[in-house]
Amino acid sequence: MRITIFGATGLQGKSLMGAWSDDAVTGFGSADGDIRNAERVSDLVRRSRPDGIVHLAAYTDVDGCEANRDLAFDVNCRGAVNVAQAARQYGAHLLFLSTDYVFDGTKTTPYATDDRRAARSVYGRSKADAEVQLSQILPDCCIVRTSWLFGAGGKCFPDTILKLAASRPQLEVVGDQRGSPTYTVDLARAIVQLCHQSAKGIVHATNFGECSWYEFAREIIANEGLPTIVRETSSDKFVRPAQRPKYSVLSPESSQKHGIAMPDWRDALQRYLAERKTNVANP
Numbered sequence: 001m002r003i004t005i006f007g008a009t010g011l012q013g014k015s016l017m018g019a020w021s022d023d024a025v026t027g028f029g030s031a032d033g034d035i036r037n038a039e040r041v042s043d044l045v046r047r048s049r050p051d052g053i054v055h056l057a058a059y060t061d062v063d064g065c066e067a068n069r070d071l072a073f074d075v076n077c078r079g080a081v082n083v084a085q086a087a088r089q090y091g092a093h094l095l096f097l098s099t100d101y102v103f104d105g106t107k108t109t110p111y112a113t114d115d116r117r118a119a120r121s122v123y124g125r126s127k128a129d130a131e132v133q134l135s136q137i138l139p140d141c142c143i144v145r146t147s148w149l150f151g152a153g154g155k156c157f158p159d160t161i162l163k164l165a166a167s168r169p170q171l172e173v174v175g176d177q178r179g180s181p182t183y184t185v186d187l188a189r190a191i192v193q194l195c196h197q198s199a200k201g202i203v204h205a206t207n208f209g210e211c212s213w214y215e216f217a218r219e220i221i222a223n224e225g226l227p228t229i230v231r232e233t234s235s236d237k238f239v240r241p242a243q244r245p246k247y248s249v250l251s252p253e254s255s256q257k258h259g260i261a262m263p264d265w266r267d268a269l270q271r272y273l274a275e276r277k278t279n280v281a282n283p
């Protein structure tokens with residue numbers, strides 16, 4: 001297959017670029033073209049002649065989106081629409097990466113693919129609007145929702161915790177938001193599989209299991225054998241511009257229907273921490 005990736009220079013994009021074996025892959029970052037420019041997007045797709053497009057590019061600063069609403073919608077929604085229109089024009093299958101933040105987090109059991117979107121943040125609304133518009137432009141497109149990404153090559157929670165732990169004897173981490181941490185390497189494998197199947201509709205793809213950010217931080221510290229004490233705090237003591245869902249675990253049922261079984265997040269974290277050590281030893 002010929003694959004074109006928008007957002008290839010980001011956290012997920014870097015993992016995804018390395019995940020294909022028999023396919024011809026072209027990856028674009030913002031320096032290759034701004035997805036807000038429809039003509040440029042169309043030109044990049046025309047020249048790369050893909051069978052499939054994976055659209056990861058987004059303005060992902062969740063708090064920044066609150067202060068920059070227009071930018072958030074321009075990049076996350078209109079940019080995605082530009083990519084979808086180019087996919088339709090050149091007959092390519094589209095896979096769009098979306099987020100658990102399209103939900104409000106009021107449920108206490110895993111979200112199904114057909115649960116109502118009710119985003120609480122500008123970022124979540126911009127991605128939810130993109131999902132709706134993309135399904136209208138390309139009814140056969142695949143929308144993959146994921147959550148709490150971590151991996152090499154970008155800012156991620158385990159790195160932040162380990163950096164803080166290096167200089168502080170004690171950390172406070174919120175315990176009242178629950179989700180599923182997801183390793184970019186595991187998600188990349190799932191995305192490749194979904195592209196090869198030309199999957200349609202909404203698919204939830206996260207590592208298996210759930211935790212709070214507090215539990216996630218404790219697991220990171222325990223894995224590294226550090227003496228740092230992790231204390232649980234609540235979101236109201238750690239106010240941020242964007243509201244996050246209290247609970248955003250995504251049901252794995254839809255990915256299982258595609259033959260995808262994502263490993264447990266604790267197993268994924270151990271593999272990431274091992275990868276991180278190798279990267280530090282061989283920069």
Ligand SMILES: NC(=O)c1ccc[n+]([C@@H]2O[C@H](COP(=O)([O-])OP(=O)(O)OC[C@H]3O[C@@H](n4cnc5c(N)ncnc54)[C@H](OP(=O)(O)O)[C@@H]3O)[C@@H](O)[C@H]2O)c1
Pocket residue numbers: 006007008009010011012013028029030031033034035036055056057058059060061075079097098099100127146147148149150154
């Ligand atoms: N991170 C998470 O925890 C998480 C959770 C759920 C869903 N997602 C979704 O997963 C996808 C990938 O996230 P990520 O964490 O890998 O993002 P990221 O590291 O912030 O990377 C964003 C990518 O988008 C590109 N980009 C940004 N604005 C652009 C523009 N105007 N024109 C062209 N390209 C632009 C960036 O290019 P440059 O780097 O070259 O500027 C980069 O390649 C996003 O769609 C996000 O909504 C992420």
